[in-house]
Amino acid sequence: MDLSLSTETVGDRTIVKVGGEIDVYTAPKLREQLVELVNDGNFHLVVDMEGVDFLDSTGLGVLVGGLKRVRAHEGSLRLVCNQERILKIFRITGLTKVFPIHTSVEDAVQATD
Amino acid sequence: MATVELRFSALPEHVRTARLVAAAVARRAGVDEAVLDEVRLAVGEACTRAVGLHQSGGITAPVKVALIEEEKQFSIEVGDEAPRSAPGDRVPGSGADDVDAEEDEMGLAVISGLVDDVEVTAGENGGLIRMTWPRTPAAATVG
Numbered sequence: 001m002d003l004s005l006s007t008e009t010v011g012d013r014t015i016v017k018v019g020g021e022i023d024v025y026t027a028p029k030l031r032e033q034l035v036e037l038v039n040d041g042n043f044h045l046v047v048d049m050e051g052v053d054f055l056d057s058t059g060l061g062v063l064v065g066g067l068k069r070v071r072a073h074e075g076s077l078r079l080v081c082n083q084e085r086i087l088k089i090f091r092i093t094g095l096t097k098v099f100p101i102h103t104s105v106e107d108a109v110q111a112t113d
Numbered sequence: 114m115a116t117v118e119l120r121f122s123a124l125p126e127h128v129r130t131a132r133l134v135a136a137a138v139a140r141r142a143g144v145d146e147a148v149l150d151e152v153r154l155a156v157g158e159a160c161t162r163a164v165g166l167h168q169s170g171g172i173t174a175p176v177k178v179a180l181i182e183e184e185k186q187f188s189i190e191v192g193d194e195a196p197r198s199a200p201g202d203r204v205p206g207s208g209a210d211d212v213d214a215e216e217d218e219m220g221l222a223v224i225s226g227l228v229d230d231v232e233v234t235a236g237e238n239g240g241l242i243r244m245t246w247p248r249t250p251a252a253a254t255v256g
Binding site: 057058 | 153
């Protein structure tokens with residue numbers, strides 16, 4: 001399965017809905033999307049990963065890159081994920097301490113901490 | 114001889130194929146269903162790393178994956194042909210290589226976090242990552 005991306009704006013938050021597989025082949029597409037959003041002035045991103053079937057370290061690298069970009073503008077990058085197989089990758093790499101991970105888009109949109 | 118061998122051009126689009134084949138062979142070999150996600154991810158990481166090393170080194174040789182079914186265990190070997198003169202011969206802070214090196218390390222971090230039995234070797238003819246999982250003998254039936 002390829003990668004699918006769609007975006008939606010809720011207040012000052014931009015929700016990026018990701019579906020499919022994020023790996024070495026598809027990650028550049030996600031990177032481009034995040035770079036474009038930040039370049040267009042969207043600094044508060046919520047990446048909804050509920051439709052993601054596979055994520056590897058290349059995908060993690062892109063998310064970390066996105067976080068770095070929004071932070072340069074005092075923005076935020078929040079993740080929405082409930083899938084154990086995906087959460088496990090964030091845990092073993094210690095990235096659960098880096099990304100705020102929420103159980104729903106609503107929760108991520110309302111979060112301010 | 115390996116149960117299944119795979120050689121693919123060092124291109125990102127083929128890493129997914131390697132993942133799918135590895136997971137299918139592992140399942141048939143009786144690797145626990147709960148571990149198949151880990152097999153898929155670990156093989157993907159190892160292949161991604163090999164593709165990166167071939168691409169950055171301008172190596173045209175294919176990446177090799179060997180799926181080996183043994184009596185009590187199932188192993189996967191991912192081999193690259195990128196020569197290393199010595200372990201850790203990359204100098205930190207040496208410019209553009211840093212990003213590659215970081216991703217490389219993240220891939221290895223994921224592999225070692227996922228797989229209990231992993232061996233990483235590298236020499237002047239290339240590197241090899243060997244990962245091993247136990248088989249569940251009763252499950253290795255026709256299917």
